[in-house]
Amino acid sequence: MSKLEQLEQPALTDDELAAVDAYWRAANYLSVGQIYLLDNPLLTEPLRPEHIKPRLLGHWGTTPGLNFCYAHLNRAIKALDLDMMFVTGPGHGGPALLANSWLEGSYSQAYPAVARDGKGMRTLFRQFSFPGGVPSHVAPEVPGSIHEGGELGYSLAHAYGAAFDNPDLIVACVVGDGEAETGPLATSWHANKFCDPVGDGAVLPILHLNGYKIANPTVLARIPRDELDALLRGYGHKPYYVEGHDPEAMHQAMAEVVDAAIADIRAIQRQARDGGPSRRPRWPMVVLRTPKGWTGPGSVDGVPVEGTWRSHQVPLSGVRDNPDHLRQLEEWLRSYRPGELFDGDGAPVARLGELVPDGQRRMGANPHANGGLLLRDLELPDFRDYAVAVDQPGVTSSEPTRVLGRFLRDVLRDNADTANFRLFGPDETASNRLDAVYEVTGKAWQSPIVDTDENLSAHGRVVEVLSEHVCQGWLEGYLLTGRHGLLSCYEAFVHIVDSMFNQHAKWLKVSRGLPWRRPVASLNYLLTSHVWRQDHNGFSHQDPGFIDHVVNKKADIIRVYLPPDTNTLLSVGDHVLRSKNYVNVIVAGKNDSPNWLSVDEAVLHCARGAGIWDWAGTEAEGEEPDVVLGCAGDAPTLEVLAAASLLRRHLPSLRVRVVNVVDLMRLQSATEHPHGMTDREYDTLFTADRPVIFAYHGYPWLIHRLTYRRNGHDNLHVRGYKEEGTTTTPFDMLVLNDMDRFQLVTDVIDRVPGLGRRAAGVRQSMQDNRTRHRYWVRQHGEDLPEVRDWEWSDGRTG
The missing domain is CATH 3.40.50.970 (Thiamin diphosphate (ThDP)-binding fold, Pyr/PP domains)
Structure with missing residues (x-):
């Protein structure tokens, strides 16, 4: 032919x-x-x-x-x-x-x-x-x-x-x-x-x-x-x-x-x-x-x-x-x-x-x-090896996501041969302080590379494109075919993939009921550059509402973590990378912030999901507190601890309990979520009848929604983001939303029965501090020195 x-x-x-x-x-x-x-x-x-x-x-x-x-x-x-x-x-x-x-x-x-x-x-x-x-x-x-x-x-x-x-x-x-x-x-x-x-x-x-x-x-x-x-x-x-x-x-x-x-x-x-x-x-x-x-x-x-x-x-x-x-x-x-x-x-x-x-x-x-048929567990280094030293709470500081970046660097390194882990993000890996990963891999890039480019590689395992949609789609396809990954994103803009998250959560919910579908690695979000430290970018970058969207989905599927410091972030990061068939949302700061817990304390605290920080409170053994200060999130934790310190100094006879929540779904009832607390557990932490002042990372009504059936819900007062924001200082963001330490102390005075009459002078002083802050920040362009330079103490000397 x-x-x-x-x-x-x-x-x-x-x-x-x-x-x-x-x-x-x-x-x-x-x-x-x-x-x-x-x-x-x-x-x-x-x-x-x-x-x-x-x-x-x-x-x-x-x-x-x-x-x-x-x-x-x-x-x-x-x-x-x-x-x-x-x-x-x-x-x-x-x-x-x-x-x-x-x-x-x-x-x-x-x-x-x-x-x-x-x-x-x-x-x-x-x-x-x-x-x-x-x-x-x-x-x-x-x-x-x-x-x-x-x-x-x-x-x-x-x-x-x-x-x-x-x-x-x-x-x-x-x-x-x-x-x-x-x-x-x-x-x-x-x-x-x-x-x-x-x-x-x-x-x-x-x-x-x-x-x-x-x-x-x-x-x-x-x-x-x-x-x-x-x-x-x-x-x-x-x-x-x-x-x-x-x-x-x-x-x-x-x-x-x-x-x-x-x-x-x-x-x-x-x-x-x-x-x-x-x-x-x-x-x-x-x-x-x-x-x-x-x-x-x-x-x-x-x-x-x-x-x-x-x-x-x-x-x-x-x-x-x-x-x-x-x-x-x-x-x-x-x-x-x-x-x-x-x-x-x-x-x-x-x-x-x-x-x-x-x-x-x-x-x-x-x-x-x-993909579960092909899924292989990740080789994970011991996250404890990356922990920051904490001899005393709040004495040292670190950038949580920068430390996590070193852990992720070695996750990429240790799984290079099996090629089953990637990091995805919309042009924000370095901005979110995860750039240690570039020590072992570059960013995937098949187009020309010029002399001024950095960290680009034809064979890179970090994948960035300025489209949250595409990053989410890549990660979903990667997970569903039997691999592992993590998506890092600015908190305000993860809303772009709200609908994609919906579809993936529905997929996981249905696939759990199909015995022939094998479990796949969890969809992991790391949300940083968050609402309380977007003071430089302003109102458009300030939105913590993705959590509200996530908790609408089936309890068997979703998990939300708010690690208060670096070591808790490491423990949570290790946990979510080991998990399967979940959507895990981690909200963590990237800016320098206090280290509260040693790594061993962090592991125990994360395992509990919520717990009393007895070193921060003033209640005596065997006594019930007069008030509970609750917190979830890194900025709320800092303000609650600062408020606890002020209460120690100004109202030393007041019995204060500090409760930190790292696993948000612990607040929900055990009948509604696998991580939820029984009523007895909840009452043990928050009491059944004492005032609870709760500082929360996001919109305050979510905490009410999670706890509305609890004993003493009428005594629960939540502070959080109230859709007030602008380009300003970090502390001014807290003041604008009434979640600052001075307002939290005021809330305690207003809600502990009989305390208002005895602490009128303290209350006035707290409100004066807020006024003084307002004048100071608009004159100097930075926070009050006692706020900017604040360090944890027992409250008697600082």
Whole structure:
């Protein structure tokens, strides 16, 4: 055969074309059946209204395109023995992934009751979007998925997170053209600049242009071809195009393009791994343009459906009541020729099996998509080796996150061989004082490096891009495929990923109930540059509300830690890196602050989660306090201790107890949260009837929400952030929000019965100090010397 004849040969032989088309038709049939059928799954009798579900839910429009991609990727996996995952961006493509996992057998492997036969097919159909069944989108229940399809925008970031440190893995990521309009997805196109062809796997984006969202056309499907091409090439991709309507021509074109893209990926990796020229590659991608609702009803009730927004959800909505709709549905289902696809028992025929990869090569059975199967515990150094010395409380100081950075540096070092830990952040690793990590690794970077750059490396394990969305998506993809990581972020701006956190927490909640899903490493947030030390950046950088958002989720999933000093931060950091299946939120300062506890004391305190600091209080053994000063967070702890010191000096007969809370969820009842205290434990710490003045890092009403059922709740008075802020000094931020030491002392005087009359002079002095502060800070631009230079003492001498 001449070279010219070889070029003219179609990508698929007649047998291959027939096999891939049969598989695609089978997946389409199964998808339509899930949306509509309650019974009669093999159409062994004419359809009747009682065969139809009473509520028609699900989304057809994107589904045939997803099935098309899955079929062609299967062919490539089998032909080339590829290790490949499938990530679906189009939100409600659930019918497609359920259909394909059932066809390939991975669904029945996870759910033996849903066998690959007629009975199992009936169950597959009945459970879809049905009470007690499975959702209409790609959810944890679907084998092979790591991506919650209920919300758009995150698929590409998840795909790259999965590819990091998986050098043999290819992640095929279908990006919906509606999804492509979201901010997170639009930014995620830049992830290819961080993908190392030596140590990472590859992502094959498939931009699926079917033209419409729920009710409107999509931007990328309507812009001119040359404009789209320029955009994608500008993002650094080499796009291949597959466009059309005719199945046979589209199969041939898709097979050719997939083979070419895989060849490009392998060539890029081979060149990089053989020591070729060090330059950022232009990774391939596929642009697939198909009609929305492809192969479905062309028109319904005289209006176009296929190729329009009307096919987005359920093209035939009146099937139970409208005989013409019922007739169209039966014609639609029979157009896939199910008698050729399934045998008399309902099992897929042998021809369909020709396209199914073996074992773990099936995308629904790929172990990377069930990351707990691959998870290895981190090698962690002993965090005690990084502790700061504390002979007496408050005498020395340190920068908590800077010390934690040294611990994380050695976590990266000790796990370099297994390549299963990364640090993510939006351009803030150094700002957040974690820059010790650069002693062992650089920041991932595949673009040119100039002389003035620092800490950039083609093989770096710190990953930064100024998009919290992309950082979160990378980390989620990394965790869900069996690795460990941590996201460091300014506290105020972690709100950007509120919705992404929601989806991940929901994923963990559902996956905990699936015995075949193995636990994955926890999603760990380190929130620093926090509200009380954003005095220089001002009001826009002052927001502690992410905690409020987090505690809305299931108690089995979320943990919130507020370490008051460096050694407690080290203990908490070690704990969260060992944990699985949680979302851990740590809020800790980066600025120089007092060291309160030795490392041994810190370990005990963190194990308790909340405890009395007897050295700070004045109650005698066996006596109940007159007042409890509670605190959670580093700045509140400092103010409570300063207030306790003032009370010792000015009101020495007052019995004061200081309680610090490091694990915020200890405040909740044991019946509501696994870390919660029993009422007896709570009363032992806070008493059942004495005034409690509580200084809290965030919005004060959260403490009331967590404790509203407790004894003595009417005696609880909480100080925290009241949405008062500006560019000012650290102490002025506390004064603006009434959480300063002088106000806390005033609160004690106002709330301890009978104390107001005896301590009127002290109260006036405290309020005078606040007034004096106000004048001083506006005249001198810094805090009062007695505040700025304050050190802990027993209160009698300072």
